[in-house]
Amino acid sequence: MCRVKESVVTTLLIVGGGAVDDQTVTAAAVRPPSLLPSRGTGHQVVVELLLHGPLTRGELGLALGLTPGSVTRAVRPLLDAGVAAELDVVLGPGLGRPVTPIELVLDRDVVVGVKITAARVWGVVAGLRAEVLHEASVELPSTDPVVVADAVADIVRQLLSQCPDTAVHGVGVSVGGQVDGAGRVRTAPLLGWVDVDLGGALRQRLALPVVVDNDVVSLVRAERWLGAARDLDRFALVTIGAGLGYALVVDRVILELPSSARSPIAHVPLGIGDGVCDEGHRGCASSVLATAAVLARAAGALGRGGDVSLDDLLAAHASGHAEATAVVEEAAEALGALLALVADLAWPRAIVVTGDGIGLALASRDVVDAAMRARRAADAEPVTVDLQATGFTRWARGAAVAAVETFVVGAR
Ligand SMILES: [Zn+2]
Structure with a gap:
């Protein structure tokens, strides 16, 4: 996971009256898209496997109320795309008929979680089961909203630079305060904030989906x-x-x-x-x-x-x-x-x-x-x-779970 593999693109620079020059640039910001379906039965199967996998086709059918044919049609594209794989055959319950569990292959999908405190910003890049791949933290010179937004954006870029070949589903940010559904922090007493559009500021800086969550709620998401x-x-x-x-x-x-x-x-x-x-x-x-x-x-x-x-x-x-x-x-x-x-x-x-x-x-x-x-x-x-x-890494991991719940489980 997180192999270092830089995408190289070639651009043509047209200068003045049509003189052409080649320039090769390293585009670390170019990332592969996720191959996980974001809607339909395929998405339902992915969520079920994410939460409870590995599961057999029969178990998926029971859990989702699908016919065997529907399960097969939903699973095949996942296997073909390499985002799911069949595990070794095992004996099933009852008469012990052999069954083949299916598990997700999640080595190219990540989220970022960030916890903001008055003194530091703590971040993790995590897989979709919230396993921490990289972590970092940075001191905050002040709790001025612009300073904090810059620091969060910096730490997200720094973390993602360590796994350039992954698909990023989104960023979860947790803060001790009252947050609305659009990511606006209504109040955050320990930061001295009232009505700060943190979600908007981060989307502008990162060009990624961002969810802002109350920090205790994020932590309980991870526990759950x-x-x-x-x-x-x-x-x-x-x-x-x-x-x-x-x-x-x-x-x-x-x-x-x-x-x-x-x-x-x-x-x-x-x-x-x-x-x-x-x-x-x-x-x-x-x-x-x-x-x-x-x-x-x-x-x-x-x-x-x-x-x-x-x-x-x-x-x-x-x-x-x-x-x-x-x-x-x-x-x-x-x-x-x-x-x-x-x-x-x-x-x-x-x-x-x-x-x-x-x-x-x-x-x-x-x-x-x-x-x-x-x-x-x-x-x-x-x-x-x-x-x-x-430590605060666990709080940041909670914020990563908020991103998984919002942008992977909740994707439609
Ligand atoms: Zn009191």
């Missing part, structure tokens, strides 16, 4: 597709970091909020600690669990000014610093209380917890679990809590 929660009918995702994010998936549908800019869990009352959030709540989730609140208490505990990182706090906790441990455990208790609320009100089978503040939970998992248990009824249905230490 590929993560531990893939086979669960109902799961929740909680992110802890600069903000507190929440998403709920029911029967594989992500319940999207009317406004995803304001996290529904950021200000729920937990009654823990004596901190006050910027909205004046004492003991709400943000006042005790958001990174800024944790670091403010860490600075006091470690006897420093404002220059304390989460890593500093966790290192002090690991070395037995009692005050640092108190700060970490207060945050862990708050997380446990928050997860108890999610478990009792949304009834998920599992809760995935991630985000750049996840180190707090990993460092005191027992406190998280105990606080969650203590706040729930003794006979409450247990809920699996999956703490995932993930």
Whole structure:
């Protein structure tokens, strides 16, 4: 995959009164088109194989409600084009009649995913099953929308230059804020944005299809597709970091909020600690669990000014610093209380917890679990809590999944 193979084209330059010159130019920007069908039964087969493959013709027929003849007619062009292949014959169920599973050949189709934070832009180029092929990140000198759009366009070009012979289905960009269907960011508090046409700015710069997505929704897309929660009918995702994010998936549908800019869990009352959030709540989730609140208490505990990182706090906790441990455990208790609320009100089978503040939970998992248990009824249905230490690459991968869902699965 991503073999380096430059297309070479020859152009004729006509100069002045008809003098002709040959010039050979390297056209790395010339990319092959995708051979995947974007509509009709062929597209349905591709999506089914993408989500569930490899599958036999019989399984495809059952899943799509197609006759054997229709399946054969849909599959043949895919085999002929080389975008699908027959695997080795296996014995089928029941009487064990030999069957031939079919799988997609996806080594020439990619998407790009980009996650924007206030400090950096993180990007990946990924295959259609969101396997990361290349990754890169770049620091942002400011969050000015023009600066950010330029940085995103640069990182997309840089990533795609590493796989010039691939077909690019589109670019997914995730941002912490409220985004409309056209890619306009209504608000993004951590970037200081109000009504920024990020999608339009990127389409202009890249000449590629672009979808802009809320970052937590993108992350939950990746969990639903590929993560531990893939086979669960109902799961929740909680992110802890600069903000507190929440998403709920029911029967594989992500319940999207009317406004995803304001996290529904950021200000729920937990009654823990004596901190006050910027909205004046004492003991709400943000006042005790958001990174800024944790670091403010860490600075006091470690006897420093404002220059304390989460890593500093966790290192002090690991070395037995009692005050640092108190700060970490207060945050862990708050997380446990928050997860108890999610478990009792949304009834998920599992809760995935991630985000750049996840180190707090990993460092005191027992406190998280105990606080969650203590706040729930003794006979409450247990809920699996999956703490995932993930970097921003995973968020960028979520944005890549948004591109797959929009431009491959949703293609018509
Ligand atoms: Zn609050």
